[in-house]
Amino acid sequence: MFAKRYHDRLNLQKEQGLYRDPIRIDQRNGKYLCIDSRRILNFGSNDYLGLGSSQALAQKVARHFETLGASASSSRLVSGNYRIICQAEDAFADYFGYQAALFFPSGFQANAGILAALFEKGDRVFFDKHIHASSVNGLMLSRAHIYGYNHNNLAHLKKRLDACADGQAAVITESLFSMDGDVLPCDDLLTVKSQSQFLCVVDEAHAFGVLGEKGKGLARPVADIAIGTFGKALGLFGAFVLLPAMIKEYLLNFCAPMIYTTTLPAAHAASAMDVLEMIEKADEQRRHLHDISRYMALKLVHQGFEVNGDAHVLSVLMGDEKKARRISRKLLEKNIYVLPARYPTVPLGKAILRISLTALHTKRDIDNFISALKDVEQFFYY
Ligand SMILES: Cc1ncc(COP(=O)(O)O)c(C=O)c1O
Structure with a gap:
């Protein structure tokens, strides 16, 4: 039954040159x-x-896993809320200039989780049409009214914001786009924000560590919430969301993909603090x-x-x-x-x-x- 469908789709995928075989x-x-x-x-x-392939970081991470163990063996809200994770989150919030930070097992989970948790039916969420699949996933799960605007075209965003002006609005975008490789015009977005008022969520997965002073990213002046992953310039795995303290509190209570999953281990948090030092010096x-x-x-x-x-x-x-x-x-x-x-x-x-x-x-x-x-x-x- 199902097998035929899967088989046919795989064949079509091959015919169209879309087949994936890593x-x-x-x-x-x-x-x-x-x-x-x-x-x-x-x-x-x-x-x-080059941190992800550096021996120096690998050795530090190995030592943390040796001392602190391989797994948190629990979700954050049960018995996984280790002091060292909270300290690492505070250090990340400080470094990147936000009130608070919250770690996630992956960037996909972070985007999908926070967007699904923060928005709901009746909200208006505007998104750049080239955002990452994880954000699209989160938006679909949220059931908000979603409005795509042309890639990095802020005049189009403004037009869309003006055309549907009822209810609370949010804008979702990236600072360095993962496929196009182009950069968000942050100053222009700030101007639109001052005219239209919205919650601004920026995925800085490809910028953090590299772009901006000391790798602090590009979007701080305009972003209310920013997403970073450890798996790119930071040379580790997992993700972090930078956000106002009250929204962190909200996510700890309402973000299912964060609540119902095994938290990153304490050794990850210790490693994350080492990474922060290395980023600063890079x-x-x-x-x-x-x-x-x-x-x-x-x-x-x-x-x-x-x-x-x-x-x-x-x-x-x-x-x-x-x-x-x-x-x-x-x-x-x-x-x-x-x-x-x-x-x-x-x-x-x-x-x-x-x-x-x-x-x-x-x-x-x-x-x-x-x-x-x-x-x-x-x-x-x-
Ligand atoms: C823009 C962007 N956001 C989020 C993610 C997901 O991050 P992670 O690999 O940590 O799941 C990616 C990964 O490719 C990405 O390119």
């Missing part, structure tokens, strides 16, 4: 993936500062990442590719899904990995190569990537 990785070594004894230069990692990595990202963007444009991206995430437009996948596979044969991002991660017919740079990359890596891309692009056509 490469199997033996090991990671800094900017390289090891696959069947081959060393693959990785442009698909969110380890923007100016050199941030500067290098900025420089090589510009270098990559300019070189790609110079070679005639259609490129988007204001920082360390770049997207090269492929359009056709099959082309994107095939080019990615051909690059793999040349020992380079890059993600072919396809529908529904990006709109249909707008497949991209999503390039993420890390502070571990060098200009030489970028030159190699671009010459390999040039080679396989030609191969695709002839």
